[in-house]
Amino acid sequence: MTVFLDTGYFVAFLVPRDQWFQKAVQAARTDFRAVTSSLVVNETVSLLQARGLLSTALAWLSGISADPKTLIIYLDAPLQVEGWSLFHRYAGSGANAIDCTSFAVMRSLNIKQAFTFDQHFRAAGFEILG
Template sequence: MSIFIDTGVFIAYVNKRDEHHTPAARLVEDIMKNKYGAAFTSDMVFDESMTFILYKTGDIGKAISVRDLILGNEEKDVPRFMALIFVDGDILEKSWNTFVKYAGKRLSFTDCSTIELMKTKDIEHLASFDGGFDGIVARHWQ
């Protein structure tokens, strides 16, 4: 079993005013306890998370917390519990095709790269609050 963590989970995890903060905290804790098996995210989700966290909260400290969550931080005793997958040229091309195919769902390009990474790496579940993924990948949000 395996799970991919989407941007919205990271945003809600560090933003107590986010409507999904409580389920995000519970979900991250469950993922850290290996409830869903191997955990993954991508360089594109990392990028999107940093951008949106700073934009939504104005707090670089929250972005740093998510960076530490994703990459781990030995100095702060934050264990690394997920793998960071990098989007290559092949995934980029497949993501473009998915972006065009699902244009009506209004998925971001990052979302489309997530779908393609999940297919390529056989990642079974997606931790996300974004209903746009429904019908495409198996989504867990609580």
């Protein structure tokens, strides 16, 4: 099974006091092929830094960028444009631009499931695991 990993999953997994920490830990114990995007990575480290967790952000960034079990998709122009198009479609539901680029990545790779706590993924037609 291939699963897209969203910012909410990463932050929950890395921050024990996060309300979703236990669910993220349980999710990490399942057998899946992990996919995320470079924009999700950027959003995750930025959010951790903003919460005063710079050392956590730096350690995680070093780890995920070298992790052979996690495929990081770097958006090219067509994926970015698709993400912007999806933003026009889903922004009214509260999805942000990075969510919409994640939707574009998931569609391009035919990924149906995401580890996320963000309901916008469900609104875009994906199954939420988490």
